[in-house]
Structure formats: C-alpha cells, structure tokens
Amino acid sequence: MNTKAVYAACLFAALNICTLSARAESNVQPHTYTDGSHLDIQKVLSLTEDTEPTCGVVNAHMTYLDSAGHQQALDYRKFSDHCTNQN
Structure with missing residues (x-):
C-alpha cells in the first residue's frame, strides 16, 4: 500500500468520526x-x-451553544410574537 492510499484512508476515517x-x-x-x-x-x-x-402564551424552543461549544436545547413558554398590536 502506498503512502497516498494510507493518507486517504486516515482522512476518510477522521471524516467519518467527525x-x-x-x-x-x-x-x-x-x-x-x-x-x-x-x-x-x-x-x-x-x-x-x-x-x-x-395572541397569548405559546410553547417555544431554543437551540444554542453553551460556553463549552456543546449544542443544547431548551423548551420554554413565552408570549406569542402575534401579540405585537395589543397592549
């Protein structure tokens, strides 16, 4: 097996892991x-x-990265964005 084939196999393995x-x-x-x-x-x-x-309270979902760079998800309740014209 030549060097290029070994490098290609290593690159392929690394991409699969990622x-x-x-x-x-x-x-x-x-x-x-x-x-x-x-x-x-x-x-x-x-x-x-x-x-x-x-207009009213609805379920909402946020996907974010924490300070360690890990993806997190949060479910919460909030006032709908459709309430903009009401007091």
Whole structure:
C-alpha cells in the first residue's frame, strides 16, 4: 500500500468520526426552563414557537451553544410574537 492510499484512508476515517459526533450532537434532548434555571448560552442557533397565529402564551424552543461549544436545547413558554398590536 502506498503512502497516498494510507493518507486517504486516515482522512476518510477522521471524516467519518467527525460526522458521527456531529450527528450525535444533533439529537440533543431539550430541557424545560423553570424559574431559577441557570442558562449557559454562548450563541443562539435557532428560535421557534408554536405556529398558531393567536395572541397569548405559546410553547417555544431554543437551540444554542453553551460556553463549552456543546449544542443544547431548551423548551420554554413565552408570549406569542402575534401579540405585537395589543397592549
């Protein structure tokens, strides 16, 4: 086996390992926010909420990176974005 083939095999193996670890992080179980929860949020990746077009309290979901760079997920309740025209 020549050197290029060995390097190619090592590169392929490394890429497979990285893909598996990224796939494992995408299956993060969300935790539910409660009063007094300590949140370690370095960067918010996505924010979503229920799609009902009504004003009121809805379920929301946030995916974020913590200070260690690990992907986390959080479920919480919030006022709908559809409440902007009401007091």
